[in-house]
Amino acid sequence: MAHTEKDHIKVSAQLESEIDGLISHYPQKRSASLMILHRLQEEFGYLSQPAIEWTAMKLELQPINIYELVTFYPMFREHPVGKTVVRVCRTLSCALGGSHQLHSHLCRKLGLNPADKGPQNTPDGKFTIEFAECLASCGTPPVVMCNDDFYDNVSTDQADKLIKKYNQP
Amino acid sequence: MAEEYRLILKNADQPGYTVDIDCYQKHGGYQTLKKVMAMAAIEKDGKVISPQEQIREEVKVSGLRGRGGAGFSCGLKWSFVDRRSGKPIYLVCNADESEPGTFKDRQIIHKDPHQLIEGMIISAYANDVHLAYIYIRGEFPQGAQMLVRAIEEARQKNFLGKGICGTSYDLEIYVHRGAGAYICGEETGLLESLEGKRPYPRIKPPYFPAVLGLYMSPTIVNNVETLCHVKHVMEMGAGEYAKLGTPNNTGTRIVCISGHVRKPGYYEIQVGHATIGQLIHDFAGGLLPGRKLKAIIPGGSSAKVFKAGEKFKIKQKDKDGHEVEKEMDILDIPYDFDTLMAAGSMSGSGAIIVMDDTTDIVEALGNLSDFYAHESCGQCTPCREGSLWMSKALTRLNNGGGRKQDADYLLKIADNIPGGRTICAFGEACSWPVQSFVRKFKDEFEAKGAAAEIKSGQTATMNQ
Numbered sequence: 132m133a134h135t136e137k138d139h140i141k142v143s144a145q146l147e148s149e150i151d152g153l154i155s156h157y158p159q160k161r162s163a164s165l166m167i168l169h170r171l172q173e174e175f176g177y178l179s180q181p182a183i184e185w186t187a188m189k190l191e192l193q194p195i196n197i198y199e200l201v202t203f204y205p206m207f208r209e210h211p212v213g214k215t216v217v218r219v220c221r222t223l224s225c226a227l228g229g230s231h232q233l234h235s236h237l238c239r240k241l242g243l244n245p246a247d248k249g250p251q252n253t254p255d256g257k258f259t260i261e262f263a264e265c266l267a268s269c270g271t272p273p274v275v276m277c278n279d280d281f282y283d284n285v286s287t288d289q290a291d292k293l294i295k296k297y298n299q300p
Numbered sequence: 301m302a303e304e305y306r307l308i309l310k311n312a313d314q315p316g317y318t319v320d321i322d323c324y325q326k327h328g329g330y331q332t333l334k335k336v337m338a339m340a341a342i343e344k345d346g347k348v349i350s351p352q353e354q355i356r357e358e359v360k361v362s363g364l365r366g367r368g369g370a371g372f373s374c375g376l377k378w379s380f381v382d383r384r385s386g387k388p389i390y391l392v393c394n395a396d397e398s399e400p401g402t403f404k405d406r407q408i409i410h411k412d413p414h415q416l417i418e419g420m421i422i423s424a425y426a427n428d429v430h431l432a433y434i435y436i437r438g439e440f441p442q443g444a445q446m447l448v449r450a451i452e453e454a455r456q457k458n459f460l461g462k463g464i465c466g467t468s469y470d471l472e473i474y475v476h477r478g479a480g481a482y483i484c485g486e487e488t489g490l491l492e493s494l495e496g497k498r499p500y501p502r503i504k505p506p507y508f509p510a511v512l513g514l515y516m517s518p519t520i521v522n523n524v525e526t527l528c529h530v531k532h533v534m535e536m537g538a539g540e541y542a543k544l545g546t547p548n549n550t551g552t553r554i555v556c557i558s559g560h561v562r563k564p565g566y567y568e569i570q571v572g573h574a575t576i577g578q579l580i581h582d583f584a585g586g587l588l589p590g591r592k593l594k595a596i597i598p599g600g601s602s603a604k605v606f607k608a609g610e611k612f613k614i615k616q617k618d619k620d621g622h623e624v625e626k627e628m629d630i631l632d633i634p635y636d637f638d639t640l641m642a643a644g645s646m647s648g649s650g651a652i653i654v655m656d657d658t659t660d661i662v663e664a665l666g667n668l669s670d671f672y673a674h675e676s677c678g679q680c681t682p683c684r685e686g687s688l689w690m691s692k693a694l695t696r697l698n699n700g701g702g703r704k705q706d707a708d709y710l711l712k713i714a715d716n717i718p719g720g721r722t723i724c725a726f727g728e729a730c731s732w733p734v735q736s737f738v739r740k741f742k743d744e745f746e747a748k749g750a751a752a753e754i755k756s757g758q759t760a761t762m763n764q
């Protein structure tokens with residue numbers, strides 16, 4: 132396999148020392164893997180093969196030990212996503228409170244397929260929209276997360292405002 | 301009229317109450333910790349009882365039961381910890397809060413994080429723990445930050461770190477984030493996840509956390525709310541604490557009410573001092589105008605559903621302590637651990653989901669089954685395959701492609717998953733909704749299937 136620019140990730144000295152700090156929280160290095168993956172995903176947007184390999188190297192593990200986490204945990208991503216990831220809660224209390232209608236509305240607004248429950252990216256790379264399971268705020272449905280920001284009782288009007296707010300170049 | 305009793309959420313929603321340590325201390329925060337750290341050994345019947353043993357005894361006497369799902373005695377759980385192994389003992393706070401319908405730990409973490417930290421330090425001290433973790437679900441990024449900050453503040457005041465409150469006791473607490481998998485709420489799945497692995501639950505025996513937990517060392521896993529209660533047990537004294545609630549169901553509990561009610565939300569009550577009907581009508585404002593009650597899930601999505609109008613024969617003790625059998629409507633069931641269990645369901649994570657007569661019950665179950673199919677970890681064949689089959693059958697039924705026999709087909713699958721056939725209780729959790737929904741609303745499942753059969757029969761004739 133030919134190596135290209137993309138086969139490497141640049142972990143700055145500052146990021147690496149932050150990660151060393153995380154590793155120091157555990158008596159066994161391997162425990163830090165989830166926290167490191169969160170940090171790398173935050174930094175690079177997704178977890179590329181090189182990011183996985185770097186994490187394995189850092190924790191003295193085989194890449195498969197990290198890869199199997201990335202493929203298991205729903206929050207980790209192997210592929211680039213939109214600048215803003217919109218997650219709409221799919222589960223019962225939110226469904227009773229209109230979250231599926233909200234998901235359809237958002238999809239239509241962004242030119243995506245309302246019937247598709249999985250992650251969908253807008254062609255301009257600005258948004259990814261997907262369903263998520265119960266986000267633990269079932270008393271204030273529908274519940275939505277835009278990246279790390281949390282919104283509840285989201286009406287269609289508010290959803291339109293959210294799209295405007297996050298629609299940045 | 302039943303009333304709220306705020307112990308855990310006493311300060312959380314008060315105007316001006318903030319999450320910083322100064323505000324917490326202004327409201328009496330960390331006083332209990334100081335009191336506990338100043339406790340001395342006592343002599344009783346010629347035996348020396350350490351402060352740690354005294355705290356553990358208090359927690360046992362308080363009757364505190366776990367608020368995470370199973371309602372297991374906290375004191376008893378602590379008594380199982382292997383204290384002779386020579387290995388370190390760990391404490392892990394379960395802040396995964398992933399049972400659909402539940403949003404109580406979110407309130408504590410985001411509005412009063414120091415209460416949890418204080419409860420954890422006391423619990424850790426009582427169990428000779430020097431390293432503890434908070435396992436918080438990945439979808440609480442702000443909550444995680446707030447806890448990290450609270451820990452930092454507590455360290456600056458010497459409530460954490462080395463030589464806590466001037467004693468020789470050391471403790472570190474770290475925040476560990478999950479990444480969106482429900483099974484990380486199951487305590488042994490959680491421990492695997494904390495070890496940096498896939499969260500595959502461990503088989504019990506032998507992997508009881510109290511003996512072989514984190515890094516194969518004795519480990520206590522307790523829910524957020526449970527650990528907060530420990531602080532109040534020590535503040536009030538076990539005797540006073542046990543006066544709250546009802547016998548064997550002591551203390552208070554945060555009940556989350558969602559679904560078709562006017563005022564969904566969280567309400568803290570003395571355990572058993574409000575009925576399900578009072579919770580729905582007095583607290584949550586009752587049903588929406590013109591609607592009728594159809595079904596109630598009483599303890600998070602895994603709990604067996606109740607059908608409106610269902611009656612139960614419940615054994616209760618009368619005033620003289622005699623056991624009497626009483627017929628009760630589901631709305632008259634006191635919200636506690638034991639009565640709900642006697643009625644064939646559970647108070648689980650303390651989450652009530654209300655469905656009114658506009659609810660398509662087959663679709664509601666389909667929604668839950670999709671959740672379980674998505675969240676099964678996949679280790680055990682009955683759970684991995686069964687949860688998927690159930691969700692597929694329900695999808696088919698809800699998309700107009702079912703058959704009348706699908707109701708029995710669903711029951712056949714659901715009846716073959718739980719009962720010791722799987723590694724963890726997720727097997728139960730995914731089949732209980734199907735068993736109860738289909739048995740109690742069978743006509744609706746059969747009608748949907750029959751309608752689809754007639755329709756496809758008609759299309760078949762037309763095509764001939």
Ligand SMILES: Cc1cc2nc3c(=O)[nH]c(=O)nc-3n(C[C@H](O)[C@H](O)[C@H](O)COP(=O)(O)O)c2cc1C
Nearest residue numbers: 366367368394396397398485486487522523526725
């Ligand atoms: C599938 C499954 C999911 C669970 N999810 C949670 C959860 O999100 N939070 C929690 O505190 N307990 C959860 N539990 C219960 C835990 O396994 C464990 O019993 C609990 O954390 C113990 O704490 P407690 O004794 O203080 O209740 C779950 C159990 C199962 C079987």
Ligand code: SF4
Nearest residue numbers: 677679680683722726
């Ligand atoms: S019962 Fe289901 S969730 Fe639990 S270990 Fe088995 S496959 Fe995994």
Ligand code: FES
Nearest residue numbers: 220225266268269
């Ligand atoms: S069901 Fe949507 S937050 Fe719980």
